[in-house]
Amino acid sequence: MENTQTQQRVSSAKVSKMSEKKKDMISGYLYVAPFFIVFGIIGLYPAIFSIVLAFQKWNGLGEMDYVGFSNFAIVLQDPLFWKSLYNTVIIGLMGTAPQLIVGIILAYFLNMAVIRFTNFFRVTIFMPYITSMVAVALVFGVFFSTNESALANYVIGWFGIDPISWKTSEWGAKIAISLMVFWRWVGYNTIIYLAGLQSIPKDLYEAATIDGANKVQQFLHITIPLLKPFIILTVFMSTVGALQLFAEPTVFLGASAFNRDEAMTVVMYLYRDAFNLGSFGTASATAVLLLIIIIAAAALNTWLTSGVGNKKKRGVK
Amino acid sequence: MKQNNKKTSRSGTLPVYIVLTLASILSLFPFYWMFVMATQPSAAYNSIPPTLLPGGMLIENFQKVLDTIPFFQAMWNTVLLCTTVTVAVLIISSLSGFAFAKFHFPGKNFLFICILLTMVIPPQLGLIPQYYLISQLGWLDTLLGAGVLFLLNPLGIFLMRQYISQSVPDELMEAAKLDGCSNFRIYRSIVLPIIKPAFATLGIIVFTLVWGEFLWQFTVLRDPSSYTLQVALASLNNAFRVDFGMLLSGVFWATVPLIVIFLIFNKWFISSITEGSIK
Amino acid sequence: MKFKKSLLMVLLLSFSAILFACSEDNKSASSEEKVSLDFWVFGATNYESLAEEYEKENPDVEINIKTSELGDHHNSLFTAISAGTGAPDLAMIEVDQLDRYREAQDRFVNLYDLGAEDIKDQYLDWKWNGAENGEGDFLFGLPTDIGPKAMYYHTDVFEEAGLPTDPDKVSELISTSEAFADAAGKILDATDKPMVDSMEMAFRANMDALQVSYFNRDDELLLSESDNGVKEAYDYAVELDLQGYVGSFEMWTPEWANALNKGGFGVEMAPAWLKGYMTENAPEGAGKWRVTTLPTQFAGNWGGSYIAIPSETEYSEEAYEFSKWLLSPENQLESFVDSGLFPSAPEVYEMEEFKNNSDEYFGGQNTAKYFAEAAKQIPEVYKGPKYVTVNNEILTALRNVQEGGDPEKEWEDAVTRIEGLLKK
Numbered sequence A: 001m002e003n004t005q006t007q008q009r010v011s012s013a014k015v016s017k018m019s020e021k022k023k024d025m026i027s028g029y030l031y032v033a034p035f036f037i038v039f040g041i042i043g044l045y046p047a048i049f050s051i052v053l054a055f056q057k058w059n060g061l062g063e064m065d066y067v068g069f070s071n072f073a074i075v076l077q078d079p080l081f082w083k084s085l086y087n088t089v090i091i092g093l094m095g096t097a098p099q100l101i102v103g104i105i106l107a108y109f110l111n112m113a114v115i116r117f118t119n120f121f122r123v124t125i126f127m128p129y130i131t132s133m134v135a136v137a138l139v140f141g142v143f144f145s146t147n148e149s150a151l152a153n154y155v156i157g158w159f160g161i162d163p164i165s166w167k168t169s170e171w172g173a174k175i176a177i178s179l180m181v182f183w184r185w186v187g188y189n190t191i192i193y194l195a196g197l198q199s200i201p202k203d204l205y206e207a208a209t210i211d212g213a214n215k216v217q218q219f220l221h222i223t224i225p226l227l228k229p230f231i232i233l234t235v236f237m238s239t240v241g242a243l244q245l246f247a248e249p250t251v252f253l254g255a256s257a258f259n260r261d262e263a264m265t266v267v268m269y270l271y272r273d274a275f276n277l278g279s280f281g282t283a284s285a286t287a288v289l290l291l292i293i294i295i296a297a298a299a300l301n302t303w304l305t306s307g308v309g310n311k312k313k314r315g316v317k
Numbered sequence B: 001m002k003q004n005n006k007k008t009s010r011s012g013t014l015p016v017y018i019v020l021t022l023a024s025i026l027s028l029f030p031f032y033w034m035f036v037m038a039t040q041p042s043a044a045y046n047s048i049p050p051t052l053l054p055g056g057m058l059i060e061n062f063q064k065v066l067d068t069i070p071f072f073q074a075m076w077n078t079v080l081l082c083t084t085v086t087v088a089v090l091i092i093s094s095l096s097g098f099a100f101a102k103f104h105f106p107g108k109n110f111l112f113i114c115i116l117l118t119m120v121i122p123p124q125l126g127l128i129p130q131y132y133l134i135s136q137l138g139w140l141d142t143l144l145g146a147g148v149l150f151l152l153n154p155l156g157i158f159l160m161r162q163y164i165s166q167s168v169p170d171e172l173m174e175a176a177k178l179d180g181c182s183n184f185r186i187y188r189s190i191v192l193p194i195i196k197p198a199f200a201t202l203g204i205i206v207f208t209l210v211w212g213e214f215l216w217q218f219t220v221l222r223d224p225s226s227y228t229l230q231v232a233l234a235s236l237n238n239a240f241r242v243d244f245g246m247l248l249s250g251v252f253w254a255t256v257p258l259i260v261i262f263l264i265f266n267k268w269f270i271s272s273i274t275e276g277s278i279k
Numbered sequence C: 001m002k003f004k005k006s007l008l009m010v011l012l013l014s015f016s017a018i019l020f021a022c023s024e025d026n027k028s029a030s031s032e033e034k035v036s037l038d039f040w041v042f043g044a045t046n047y048e049s050l051a052e053e054y055e056k057e058n059p060d061v062e063i064n065i066k067t068s069e070l071g072d073h074h075n076s077l078f079t080a081i082s083a084g085t086g087a088p089d090l091a092m093i094e095v096d097q098l099d100r101y102r103e104a105q106d107r108f109v110n111l112y113d114l115g116a117e118d119i120k121d122q123y124l125d126w127k128w129n130g131a132e133n134g135e136g137d138f139l140f141g142l143p144t145d146i147g148p149k150a151m152y153y154h155t156d157v158f159e160e161a162g163l164p165t166d167p168d169k170v171s172e173l174i175s176t177s178e179a180f181a182d183a184a185g186k187i188l189d190a191t192d193k194p195m196v197d198s199m200e201m202a203f204r205a206n207m208d209a210l211q212v213s214y215f216n217r218d219d220e221l222l223l224s225e226s227d228n229g230v231k232e233a234y235d236y237a238v239e240l241d242l243q244g245y246v247g248s249f250e251m252w253t254p255e256w257a258n259a260l261n262k263g264g265f266g267v268e269m270a271p272a273w274l275k276g277y278m279t280e281n282a283p284e285g286a287g288k289w290r291v292t293t294l295p296t297q298f299a300g301n302w303g304g305s306y307i308a309i310p311s312e313t314e315y316s317e318e319a320y321e322f323s324k325w326l327l328s329p330e331n332q333l334e335s336f337v338d339s340g341l342f343p344s345a346p347e348v349y350e351m352e353e354f355k356n357n358s359d360e361y362f363g364g365q366n367t368a369k370y371f372a373e374a375a376k377q378i379p380e381v382y383k384g385p386k387y388v389t390v391n392n393e394i395l396t397a398l399r400n401v402q403e404g405g406d407p408e409k410e411w412e413d414a415v416t417r418i419e420g421l422l423k424k
Helices: A002-015 A017-053 A070-077 A079-111 A118-130 A133-143 A151-158 A170-198 A203-210 A215-243 A247-256 A266-276 A280-307 B010-038 B042-046 B058-068 B071-102 B108-120 B127-136 B143-151 B154-167 B170-178 B183-194 B196-212 B215-220 B229-234 B244-270 B273-277 C002-023 C047-057 C070-083 C095-107 C116-122 C125-129 C155-160 C167-173 C177-191 C199-207 C230-242 C254-262 C274-281 C316-326 C329-339 C346-350 C368-376 C387-402 C407-422
Strands: C035-042 C061-068 C090-094 C141-148 C150-154 C267-270 C289-292 C301-308
Touching (some): A017 B108, A079 A118, A133 A151, A133 B244, A203 A215, A215 A280, A215 B154, A266 C387, B058 B071, B058 B244, B071 B143, B071 B196, B071 B244, B127 B215, B154 B196, B196 B244, B215 B229, C035 C047, C035 C070, C035 C316, C090 C316, C141 C329, C141 C368, C150 C155, C177 C199, C254 C274
């Protein structure tokens, strides 16, 4: 009985050797199809529409006029565009780079077998991502109040720093918003790293312990290299997210968000063009420019990260 | 679960506890404050210095919310929307992630890059064409219209690809194939059990994302009976005559179910990969 | 056979999605006979209860109201009108938002075609004309509420400065912009508090009263014209600030609300809609605030709306009939009493209930009377579609001045920025 089964298996494996590859191919296409079907329905048209719009003058209601590259010229000559790009990059660096480092550390702690109450900590550290923006805006608004007795000013007073007007000064606004971005997304990245840590087979650590590697060595030589695909993922996503920053500054600044330039980001700049100025052409041109910047930045960052801790080439193929 | 760390002394863990506790306090504080505001009269919102202790209006504020908006219906709609979207995203992502991780087919890398590129389009600008599409498809006021946008989740595919390529051993797949398993059978009986923790991670991220999103849902859902929580809550926020106590009570009670759901999913995190792969 | 299963899976997925959509959709079939009107409103109105009343009187009409916050409301309306699909049968449009639709006249029903000429006399002229096109042969909407500005003043602050606290005496004393500045001086000396809460309000004092501001009807920028009033309004605000009469309480911030609550500044120049906010969010100010008329040269309008009918509707007649009923003087009185929407039909000002209206919060004063007086003095204004954005640049300049910027340089920078904006 057992014998015949093995025989069958061997023979069928031989016969279908060629078609097995083909079947895998078809399965591959079939399994990625759902995403592309949905994208074809809902994603493709807006993307093309935005690119076409970048070459038109359109206020959202009347006729479109083809204007060639003049929208790009207007945007590139606008000092506010460059200011918003500068703001975006600065807030991105201050708000997201520390996030990734802290995220890895927290995830590593949460994944340690000796630590108890990890359930509790996992929930609380993920809480900022769940907490509604209304509440976040409220808390950060009070903490970084323009009022001289505001909590943030009280804290910096310990270090002998004079009160800062957090919503209207060049660096005050950037620092406050960066902290908000950091606070809101660090738990999110922690959870992704945690998923990464859990995909690392435990026996690797056991082997390392037997070989006499200490905790720090294990972290540097096992955890970081094996976590690298996830690090690359979060770096990529944080780069994209940072360059598309919109919600935190608009909520933090409230009514004056679109009137001031200390913390205006590129997406706020294009949103203002489209919905406040009725200039969808320049808004779309800005979006196209942003697209190019994001692709460049994401590629650069991903490339840089791929180089970090390159022990064994095991990352993204 | 084999615990290699057990041998290390407990004393070394104290700094870890301190860091985690500090992180928890900082993370929880705004949520706590939201609860405080939900128990206070509206004017407490503006008080300087801020109010830090709960007041006695917990029930009263929530009663006002219930009188103003169809809270529970909106919650039901939200649960329905989030569950459907989450399940769909998990299926789409794990299938694609499986394909990208374990199959070879021409154009694979190109398609993968295409998926990542869909992330970089700023969502604010796509609003008008997307709205136009949805209305042409007749999906305004439907949960399908409100949810379809979220099915595009490049993060999910990336996460699943990574997880599957690291935690599903090729040998296991080969063996299954020799046994005559179809690729779908492998997906269902080998891949799915192994990637449970990744499902929990992605699931909670997607669920939360949809739960908290406002702009798109607001644009698509116009009929009050189809409102989701965020859309319904928005009508409490009226600058000329806003009652902050009521508003934050609404926001607070709209967040509580999420926490409950998180706690339920949380159990899945614990099941480590060893349980899945080595039976 | 192996892929058949996976194909089935994909099919199943798309099927369940479609099923899901259909199950949501079958409620519209029930009301075959009835005319169903979608009506989008923003802010606090009593239109829900009035609509119920209308439904009772007209059993064949059903009205679905969607209420949202001001910004969200106008964004989703713009999206629908822009996409040309999914707009409601009736929509409330705030006065500053109306101008952006002027170029897209064809997206709305001309109410003059439905006989709106007949009810024109019921409403204030300036308000009515604000919804007409340049030629005066197209009407976008019927007037809902208006926002005539009056002066809210804190009696404790006034008393401490040795100023009168009786509304009529206050308006008698502060009847010109110079007198306003004089009073501000006394308040600063005696109480160390600013007269005006913010630069925006100091600027608005004259701005809201301007018949011509940034643009003419052809949307040409007028800032470089010699007789343009914007610079004067700017200079007045700068002057007040120089003297220390202007605080830095930006509207709607907690600091501002706190100052309202505690009497952190002397006066707030605002329309009647502020009352609702104060009652709810500045409880300690109860009995301390009073309302009186502003100096004539500050008389202006701030806010208020129209109800328009997008041309997509199948029921323009029914929609018009309903809005005509909703905005009749009698119902405007009800909206005023219930929700504080200030009537645009002057007839209401003579009604007993309006005259006898008293505000608990304002120490039993009949504040409505002062707003009604102001309503009659308001000039007809044209703002133009880019008013708000252009205005924001000037406000930025003013805030910079307050933080120590040079007034002339800030002005010139703002004008440069505005010229850049208008190229878009």
